[in-house]
Amino acid sequence: MKIKEFTDLTHDELLTRRRDLRQEQFNLRMHQQAGQLEKSSQLRSLRRDVARIETVLSERRRKAAAPTA
Numbered sequence: 791m792k793i794k795e796f797t798d799l800t801h802d803e804l805l806t807r808r809r810d811l812r813q814e815q816f817n818l819r820m821h822q823q824a825g826q827l828e829k830s831s832q833l834r835s836l837r838r839d840v841a842r843i844e845t846v847l848s849e850r851r852r853k854a855a856a857p858t859a
Contacts, residue, residue, distance in 0.1 A: 791839055796846045808843045811836050 796804065815836045821827040 793842050811840050
């Protein structure tokens with residue numbers, strides 16, 4: 791997904807999406823260890839999507855904590 795798609799989601803949707811992606815990442819790692827993973831690029835894609843979500847969440851936290859002048 792693109793960063794724009796993540797910024798359109800609500801906070802709860804982002805948290806749910808992050809949890810789902812991490813679970814999928816775990817499952818893919820298990821398949822990789824068992825030698826059953828066909829596309830290793832999926833792991834990279836999931837890792838980057840989780841990082842994008844973390845970035846959006848931290849930006850929102852920073853914006854909420856910033857004092858308004």
